[in-house]
Amino acid sequence: MKNYVSPVILDNEELAEGVYASGSGDGCWTLTIKRFDQAPEVGMDCYVVHFEATHNATDNHSSNSQIFVFNFSADVEFNDEKTSSVDLYAGDGTSTLKVKRNNFGNPTGEFVGISDLYVKCKDSSVSCYGGYVICEKIYK
Numbered sequence: 001m002k003n004y005v006s007p008v009i010l011d012n013e014e015l016a017e018g019v020y021a022s023g024s025g026d027g028c029w030t031l032t033i034k035r036f037d038q039a040p041e042v043g044m045d046c047y048v049v050h051f052e053a054t055h056n057a058t059d060n061h062s063s064n065s066q067i068f069v070f071n072f073s074a075d076v077e078f079n080d081e082k083t084s085s086v087d088l089y090a091g092d093g094t095s096t097l098k099v100k101r102n103n104f105g106n107p108t109g110e111f112v113g114i115s116d117l118y119v120k121c122k123d124s125s126v127s128c129y130g131g132y133v134i135c136e137k138i139y140k
């Protein structure tokens, strides 16, 4: 009989060493969806996510970059032309979209407000649920 081995949570094998997936319970970043609106000026099937995130690390690490993970009720496509604050990271065309922000965040009190995450969706009743943030931690 094999010994039980605890599962190791790896969000993405491409993540560099020292990067840890912070699930919803980990808590160095809190993510809040402020609004999820239709954006008919972009296209009838276009939507924009307004969200805020705050970094408060209890172990005083800084955040070198952030991956924001959003869950939608339907498959969405990232709109690269309209979105400038974050880059596509993974999940384009699925209901779990991951976008990356390559900006430094201080250990505590770092606030990020983004209102230009545009997605395309064929389902007119689509909604955006909260997600979580993967923090690339730096310890000094």
Ligand SMILES: [Zn+2]
Binding pocket: 028, 029, 055, 057, 061, 062, 063, 135, 136, 137
């Ligand atoms: Zn962090």
